[in-house]
Amino acid sequence: MFAVPPDALLITVAPTGAETAKADCPQLPTTLEELVQTGRECEAAGAAMIHVHVRDADHQPTLDLSLLTDTVQALKEATDLIVQLSSGGSVHDPLDARLKVLDAQPDSCSLTMGTTNFGDDVFSNPWPFVCELYQLSQERQVVPEFELFDLGQAHALARLIDTFGLPYGGRVHCDFVMGVPGGMPGTADALVAGLATLPPHVTSWSATGIGRTTLPVALAALSKGGHLRVGMEDVVTLSRGVPVESNAQLVDRAASLGMLAQRTPMSPREARDLLGVRAR
Structure with missing residues (x-):
């Protein structure tokens, strides 16, 4: 039994990502101090989980294990948020370095279910890598969060669970x-099609709209009873020509949209129950 109210809304914040340059967006949190402050502000605004990419001293994406470990530890000490590390890193990171992300002992990790064209680049997630990362997470x-960039990746999720069993925590x-x-377009029609392909193993789902698709995807997800991921990894403007000032601003907007749909942001403790994440 989930100890979570049926109208509860999981809001995940993805504050940084690996694509936007600090020089182009000075308000992007790239230092440890900025990430910790962002975590505190976003938890207060209604977030229950934080999806983390780490930057080095030059504000460049990195999978340096010591920086990852320090970031996870600092966020756990400063917040009650579920700390989810990206296992994707940037599109240029080698597969072996991405496997070592779990050495930093996050609560959760992202696990992308297939290779995707990513603008002019390729986000590589070959099947043997997906299987190895999944078994390592077990x-x-x-607890993995399965990232679906296209409908075939939902089919791959069923194949993965049928082969290796449920993830740690059982959710x-x-x-x-x-x-x-x-990848798939950020439309209500695409989301409905994606939901129809989900295997019966799925116990909860969220949706993320990149760039100008942020609001259409959020509204469609709420209309279908899903959860939301928002943050400056995914969008850096509130509307045309209006820059985002902070990640907390995006979390607050998501919480407000949720309230219109009669959904209440869940606490990190409720989110742990929903996702099967172990207590600290």
Whole structure:
């Protein structure tokens, strides 16, 4: 039994990502201090989970294990948020480095279910890598969030679970990442089609709209009873020509949309119950 009210809304914040340059967006949180402050502000605004990419001293994406570990530890000490590390890194990171992300002992990790064209680049997730990362997450007791960039990846999710069993914690949570050039479009029709392809193992799902698809995807997800991921990894403007000032601003907007749909942001404790994440 989930100890979560049926109208509860999981809001995940993705504050940084690996694509936007600090020079182009000075308000992007790239230092440890900025990430911790962002975590505190977003938890207060209604977020229950934080999806983390780490930057180095030059504000460049990195999978340096010491920086990942320090970031996870600092966020756990400063907040009650579920700390989810990206296992995707940037599109240029090698597969072996991405596997080592779990050494930083996050609560959760992202696990993308297939290779996707990502603008002019390729986000590589070959099947053997997906299987290895999944089995490693089971061994380390890290709860995966299955990222779906296209409908075939929902079919791959069924194949993965049928082959290797349920993830640690017994829940299956996936996130539709929509609006990436090369992936599924960020439309209500695409979301409905994606939901129809989900395997019966799925216990909860969220949706992320990239760029100008942020609001259409959020509204469609709420209308279908799903959860939301927002943050400056995915969008840096509130509307045309109006820059986002902080990640908390996006979380607050998501919470307000949720209230219109009679959904209440869940606490990190409720989110742990929903996702099967172990207590600290």
